Amino acid sequence: MNNPQYRGRFAPSPTGPLHFGSLVTALASFLEARSQGGQWFIRIEDLDPLREPPEATGQIIASLDAHGLFPDEPVRFQSRRHDAYQHAVNRLLESGYAYRCRCSRKELQANEGRHPNQCRTRTKIDGDRPFAIRFALEDEDCHWQDQLLGPQHQTVQAELDDPVILRKEGFYAYQLAVVVDDIDQGITDVVRGSDLLDMTAQQQQIYRALGALPPRWLHIPVILNEQGQKLSKQTHAPALDDDKPVDNLFMALVALGQNPPANLASGSLDSLLEWGRSNWRRGAIHLTSR
Numbered sequence: 001m002n003n004p005q006y007r008g009r010f011a012p013s014p015t016g017p018l019h020f021g022s023l024v025t026a027l028a029s030f031l032e033a034r035s036q037g038g039q040w041f042i043r044i045e046d047l048d049p050l051r052e053p054p055e056a057t058g059q060i061i062a063s064l065d066a067h068g069l070f071p072d073e074p075v076r077f078q079s080r081r082h083d084a085y086q087h088a089v090n091r092l093l094e095s096g097y098a099y100r101c102r103c104s105r106k107e108l109q110a111n112e113g114r115h116p117n118q119c120r121t122r123t124k125i126d127g128d129r130p131f132a133i134r135f136a137l138e139d140e141d142c143h144w145q146d147q148l149l150g151p152q153h154q155t156v157q158a159e160l161d162d163p164v165i166l167r168k169e170g171f172y173a174y175q176l177a178v179v180v181d182d183i184d185q186g187i188t189d190v191v192r193g194s195d196l197l198d199m200t201a202q203q204q205q206i207y208r209a210l211g212a213l214p215p216r217w218l219h220i221p222v223i224l225n226e227q228g229q230k231l232s233k234q235t236h237a238p239a240l241d242d243d244k245p246v247d248n249l250f251m252a253l254v255a256l257g258q259n260p261p262a263n264l265a266s267g268s269l270d271s272l273l274e275w276g277r278s279n280w281r282r283g284a285i286h287l288t289s290r
């Protein structure tokens with residue numbers, strides 16, 4: 001079954017090698033796509049060289065390969081997409097959806113999130129202090145349907161929540177780049193960790209401002225360590241052992257509530273992934289750990 005209507009992706013930020021939590025997210029997005037005959041892509045979100053060890057990208061791609069998670073197109077790198085992001089920034093500035101902001105974090109905190117420099121309404125920015133560019137949100141009670149979590153509601157506050165889209169240091173921000181690339185790649189379905197749920201309402205406004213329809217979202221619970229912390233580089237999650245892909249994927253299926261038969265744990269990588277594809281049930285994902 002081929003379904004060109006479904007285009008999914010896994011979009012890691014290369015802050016370190018793949019760990020078990022990111023494998024679970026990758027596998028969920030892969031199986032969601034494959035079980036519906038859809039296409040699946042990998043996009044490396046390498047926007048911030050200061051937080052990204054140079055070897056991490058190669059390690060992530062090698063790990064996904066070792067686990068049989070092959071994309072339908074060559075891997076995309078956000079570090080090669082600066083022109084597209086700049087084009088989007090210009091477009092948002094021209095249409096009044098973005099503004100230059102030179103407030104420091106301190107100034108904003110001291111003003112409860114209001115901009116002491118009146119950045120939203122100022123047309124010219126004087127002085128040579130570096131400035132960021134922010135997206136101008138509208139006040140909104142945003143409602144949408146998550147494919148797993150059901151009805152969602154988030155309040156978006158103009159000015160107070162306005163996200164940076166181009167940082168003072170010259171780096172494009174995640175909030176902008178993720179939307180620009182999901183539009184450009186025609187992504188219809190985003191499967192990602194629920195630590196990003198709070199970004200979704202703002203992203204919907206950026207989609208609208210760029211004249212595009214948002215995708216469907218499915219947020220899966222993040223995997224916690226024994227201390228109840230999200231597995232991440234900050235909490236020292238160990239890198240996956242790429243020599244044990246079947247063990248890792250078996251455990252990832254269990255973490256996703258998929259209940260794989262025990263004999264698959266000693267079988268081949270292909271038979272495990274094939275079982276995952278044909279038995280995938282998103283409704284079996286446990287919702288408790290958000």
Ligand code: GLU
Pocket residue numbers: 011012013045178190191192193196
């Ligand atoms: N790059 C983001 C991260 O690794 C994920 C982006 C997304 O899936 O929307 O947290």
